[in-house]
Amino acid sequence: MIRIALLLATLLCFPNLAVTQVVPEPIRPTEATPIGALPPIALPMPASRDDNYWGVRLQIGQRRERGLEDLLAVAGGIDYQVRGGSIFGVTGGYQWRQNCQTPGDCGHSLYGARARFNLITAGPTIAGLLGDDGATSTLGTELGFGYAPDVNLGENACTLDLGVPLSIAMLERLHLVGFVTPGVVWELDCSAGDTRPERSYLLGFGLGLQQLGFRGLDVHVGVQRIFRGATGVQFGVSVSWIRLP
């Protein structure tokens, strides 16, 4: 386990150097809305079935290696976890073009709504192989809608996404969670421009620490790749807090 963690830490600390292109890429709808602008996050940790829980979330993500301009997004969200399982959330934030090459079009707001359903929350089926019989595996599905106005000189971006996230939480004292979030995004035509609706696949993964210092406080770092064009690699940090009784 420690070897795997060290390997992942090394990969996260020393990402590949940027592959520079000469022409700034337009921001794709998938990059502009929360699904691609913000880092992936693990499925929620289960809690007592007796209550519903409110929570808040802060996310910061940078999409790099996409040409002349990197993208930086900061967002906040409110989540509602139903009876200790599935979670519903709304997100609002802002995305900047770094090294902006198009004056007057260097940033835009972004909004999203997301439902994440914990389909199977089970024991150490996989993690047990690594010797932790208190581990928890969670397989779920998520459905999200994203909207970002005025992305590329007046164009709006709309996306609908569907994912099948998997999380494995391990260790007793320090709750380490590894997660992978494969999904598909449909770029919807919600602008007067000539954006052609397209479908993209994406894959995110990352590590997190649950109950970090306080009950209900989780921190995740995530990496995400969209398998289309020069969309680069997204990585970032998410901090979420669920209010527990």
Place this chain on the structure above:
Amino acid sequence: MRSLKRVIVDSAPRFARVGLCALGLVAASACRHQVTLEELPPEQIETTLFLIGDAGEPDPRQVGPPLDSLTAQAAAAPERSIIYFLGDNIYPAGIPQEGAAEWADARRRIEAQVRAIPAGAQGIFVPGNHDWANSGPFGLYAIRLQEQFIASLARGRNIRLLPSNGCPGPVSIDVGRLRLVSLDTQWWLHSFIVRDSVSSCPTNTVGAVTSALREQVRPPGDARIVVVGAHHPLITGGEHGSYCGVTGPFRRFGGRSQDIMSSSNRSMRDSLRSAFRGRPPLMFVAGHDHSLQVLRGGDEVDYLLVSGAGAPSKVSCAVRLRESYYVSARSAGFMRVDIMKGKGVLLRVFRYPGRSTGALVYSRWLEPR
């Protein structure tokens, strides 16, 4: 404003990178909960409470762990040991009617547990849903038969079924600083007859049980360690909490009273919690899910223990909840609570097969020493 935005834009990647590195390194250095075997001076231990549940399917060929290990530990000081069986003492359906093919095997199952109580130690069996004829119509009579079986196997020793005669309880026992309050939670959930002309229970209604429980968890003085024991847990990350397996999320729609998410179960747990309000017991101990879980109780009770891994053939999955301090799934085991003279309550969890460091896998001072 513009410069502030510039600062944010420029410095954010650096913070993100630092965050990534820090998290990665912390993760890399993470280690398993280290258990230090704390040798308690025997003369300072007042009472030792062993918690084992759902042990009603012992191996017919041999007495293996965890029962034999529990016996060995209790035999070291039987005069201060209480072995508390947390229900489902006989799988699959308690004691059947005499003449049934399963009768002899049912007797064998309870006999193996009675034999595990060393001479001089006290044994208490709490009824579970399987003891109530697997929640069936013969349940009340199966409980009475089990009580008779235990009495006959005890041969005058201090071993009994509590609450007795199919009554809901609560029944309190005071041993030194310990007040042990036993409940029959299946009485609350049973869909068939729960009393008849020979019941003569001191409490016969949900309101009366709750009221009596409220009184019994409030012993005079502050020094008492109150432990409430029953078969059904207040919180669980196991199958009965609608976790584990593909059917987990859908169990909530089944309305099974044995599951945490059913309305009848919720109603029972709300009543129990209301009785604890204002004077929380130190522990609520239960079985039902076949795992070992130590959970935070909240405002109404300090700790929730699920120790239902008494039968190696029955162990099952459990997940870590936000309330969990410790979880062990798919391993048999039991818990041991040492109540010290004066002050201090130490919980220890033993799991079989053990780790390379031994069977002791978790320990925690529930009351600081």
